[in-house]
Every structure is written in C-alpha cells, then in structure tokens.
Amino acid sequence: MAERYSSFNSNGSLWLIQRITAAFLVIVLAFHFFLLHFVNHASEITFAGSQYRMGTLSYYSLMVLFLITATFHGVNGVYNGLTNQGLEGTQKTVVKWVLVVASALLIFQGIRTANAFAGIALF
Amino acid sequence: MSQSYNRGLVEDFGRWREFTAGMWAWIFHKFTGWVLIGYLFTHIAVLSTSTIGGGVYTETLQSLESLFIVRVLEVGLLSVAVFHILNGVRLLMVDLGVGLESQDKSFYAALIVTGLIAIASVPTFIEGVF
Numbered sequence: 001m002a003e004r005y006s007s008f009n010s011n012g013s014l015w016l017i018q019r020i021t022a023a024f025l026v027i028v029l030a031f032h033f034f035l036l037h038f039v040n041h042a043s044e045i046t047f048a049g050s051q052y053r054m055g056t057l058s059y060y061s062l063m064v065l066f067l068i069t070a071t072f073h074g075v076n077g078v079y080n081g082l083t084n085q086g087l088e089g090t091q092k093t094v095v096k097w098v099l100v101v102a103s104a105l106l107i108f109q110g111i112r113t114a115n116a117f118a119g120i121a122l123f
Numbered sequence: 124m125s126q127s128y129n130r131g132l133v134e135d136f137g138r139w140r141e142f143t144a145g146m147w148a149w150i151f152h153k154f155t156g157w158v159l160i161g162y163l164f165t166h167i168a169v170l171s172t173s174t175i176g177g178g179v180y181t182e183t184l185q186s187l188e189s190l191f192i193v194r195v196l197e198v199g200l201l202s203v204a205v206f207h208i209l210n211g212v213r214l215l216m217v218d219l220g221v222g223l224e225s226q227d228k229s230f231y232a233a234l235i236v237t238g239l240i241a242i243a244s245v246p247t248f249i250e251g252v253f
Contacts, residue, residue, distance in 0.1 A: 012193060017216070022211050022215065023215070025208075026208050026211065026212060029207065029208065033201060033204060035191055035245065037197070037201070037244075037248070038244075038247055039245070041139065041251070042188055042197065042250050042251065043250075043252070044186070045176070045181075045185075045186065045188075046181045046184075046185075047177030047178070047180045047181045047185050048175065048177070048181075050180070051177070067167075070163055071163065074156065074159060074160030074163055075160065078156070078157070078160060079155045081153055081156070088246060095136035102164075105246060106163070106164060106167055107172060109167055109168075110167045111169075112171070113167060113170045113171050113173055113174060116173040116174045117173055
C-alpha cells in the first residue's frame with residue numbers, strides 16, 4: 001500500500017489551526033465578497049456605508065476576527081510554503097520573525113481602520 | 124517491505140512537467156494563496172485612507188472603481204478566491220482521507236466551477252464602469 005506522502009506534521013497545532021482557520025475563512029470570505037460586491041456594489045461604497053456596517057458590534061467583531069484569521073492563515077501558509085522549499089536554519093528564523101512582525105502590523109493597522117469606520121477612538 | 128530512497132524535495136516546482144492533477148492543484152493553490160495574502164496587505168492599505176478622513180476614503184475607492192482595469196482585476200480576484208476556497212475544501216477532504224480516488228476529478232470540478240462563477244460575475248463587476 002502506498003505511503004501517504006505529505007510534508008505537513010499532522011500532529012502539530014499549527015497544522016490544526018491552519019485547517020480550522022481555513023474552514024472559518026471559507027464561510028466568511030464568501031460572505032465578505034458576496035456582501036461587498038454583489039449585494040452592495042464596490043463602486044457605490046462610501047464612507048457612510050462602511051461606517052453604517054462597522055457601527056454594528058456583530059459586523060465589527062466578525063471583520064476583526066476575519067482580519068486575524070486571514071492574516072494567520074495567509075502568513076502561516078507562506079511560512080509553510082517556504083519551509084517546504086527547504087528554508088532552514090538562521091534564514092528560517094529570520095523569515096519567521098519578519099512574518100510575525102508583518103502580521104502584527106497588518107492586524108494593528110486593520111483594527112485602526114475598523115475603528116475609524118466604527119468611530120472608536122482607541123488608537 | 125518498502126524501500127527507502129531519496130525522493131528530493133517533497134514540493135518541487137520542477138515537477139510541474141509531470142502534468143498530474145495533484146501537481147497542478149498544488150501549483151494553483153500556492154499561486155492563489157500568494158495572490159490572496161498580497162491582496163490582504165494591499166486591501167488594508169487602501170482601506171486605511173479611512174483613518175485620514177471619510178472624504179478621502181470615498182474619493183479613493185470611487186476613483187479606483189472607475190478604472191476598467193480595477194474591475195478586471197476584481198474578476199481575477201474573485202476567481203482566485205473561489206479556486207482557493209474550492210481547492211482548500213478538496214485539500215481538507217484529501218487530508219481526512221475522504222474521496223481519495225476522486226481527487227483528480229474534484230480538481231477538475233473546482234476549475235470548472237471557478238470558471239463558471241467568474242464568467243457569471245462579469246456583468247456585476249463591469250456594471251457602471253463605462
């Protein structure tokens with residue numbers, strides 16, 4: 001019988017989180033695209049419209065969760081891809097931390113943006 | 124007993140010449156993944172204009188949406204997202220060992236459904252640009 005052939009460590013928690021975020025993103029990405037391109041047309045989007053949507057706690061929290069899961073899934077996917085290409089040692093550590101910092105900045109800026117829509121003056 | 128031998132890199136881009144469905148599914152999944160993470164960073168950068176002011180945000184988005192090329196890129200983005208979602212579900216099934224015998228067919232099905240959704244979305248994306 002052929003051996004299953006995968007480079008993923010299927011016992012790793014990152015592997016599991018990558019799958020869980022994938023399942024979440026399947027639903028939320030489809031919802032996001034449908035809402036902002038087919039229900040509301042992107043060409044008609046105004047600050048007032050985005051402000052209205054972000055003013056709802058459920059939408060705001062869904063979008064923040066969407067941002068965090070998408071960032072994790074995407075950046076971890078990039079990291080896995082590079083690892084599978086043979087990245088190792090110091091280079092691997094450097095790439096890991098660059099990706100961690102990029103993710104943190106993206107999430108920080110994404111929340112600032114959501115706050116600007118929602119009228120939250122936290123940061 | 125199975126023999127052990129050096130198979131080289133598990134995920135070697137040079138293997139695209141093999142023309143197997145699994146290889147292409149892997150290449151397309153990587154490509155669409157890179158596009159989506161690249162887009163996420165760009166998307167937040169564009170939406171960040173809301174931190175400058177409501178007028179700047181509205182003007183930026185509407186200026187971008189008035190460009191035909193942006194509408195074409197949006198159809199491309201939808202295609203990339205749909206394929207990544209469908210192939211991602213397929214990968215999850217493969218990981219779980221469900222439908223392994225049909226993994227070629229499910230790849231072709233993902234491509235066909237992506238194509239159909241992309242074509243069906245064109246009128247919506249192009250609306251009002253001319």
